[in-house]
Amino acid sequence: MTTLPPPTVTRADLDHAARVVNQHLVPPLIEVDMDGHQVLLKLESLQPTGAFKVRGALVAAAFDSSRTDSQPRRLITASAGNHGLGVAYACSRLGVAATVVVPTTLAPAGCPLGHRRPPRGP
Numbered sequence: 574m575t576t577l578p579p580p581t582v583t584r585a586d587l588d589h590a591a592r593v594v595n596q597h598l599v600p601p602l603i604e605v606d607m608d609g610h611q612v613l614l615k616l617e618s619l620q621p622t623g624a625f626k627v628r629g630a631l632v633a634a635a636f637d638s639s640r641t642d643s644q645p646r647r648l649i650t651a652s653a654g655n656h657g658l659g660v661a662y663a664c665s666r667l668g669v670a671a672t673v674v675v676p677t678t679l680a681p682a683g684c685p686l687g688h689r690r691p692p693r694g695p
Contacts, residue, residue: 593635594628597666622658630659634667646670653679 601619605612617625634648647670650660657673664671 589635590632593631597631597663598628622655622662624655624659626655627659627662630656630663631666634660634663634669634671647672650674651676 598620601616603614603616603619605614617623620627646668648660648664649672650657651674652658652660653676657675660671661673663669
């Protein structure tokens with residue numbers, strides 16, 4: 574097995590990630606009054622998928638969609654919840670094919686992608 578060195582993240586990478594996220598998401602900020610002070614709450618439950626994981630998924634999908642080779646673009650992930658939902662949402666926004674592998678042992682009610690689960694074997 575080949576061991577890869579850890580990735581190097583540059584300022585340009587971070588700036589690119591911020592641009593991608595800002596193009597597709599509005600910060601879920603709600604202003605409330607707490608004892609006479611105005612406080613901003615960042616409610617991740619107001620994101621399109623109901624969780625913060627959509628930001629990382631958008632960055633991953635944007636990275637894949639920026640490829641210049643002729644290989645088909647596809648992200649594959651294994652998730653039983655918010656990460657898979659974030660990848661599906663991000664890829665649909667950016668035109669990147671996605672496959673989300675969900676454990677067959679997961680109860681349909683516990684999976685946000687439950688309606689897309691493959692049938693269980695005999």
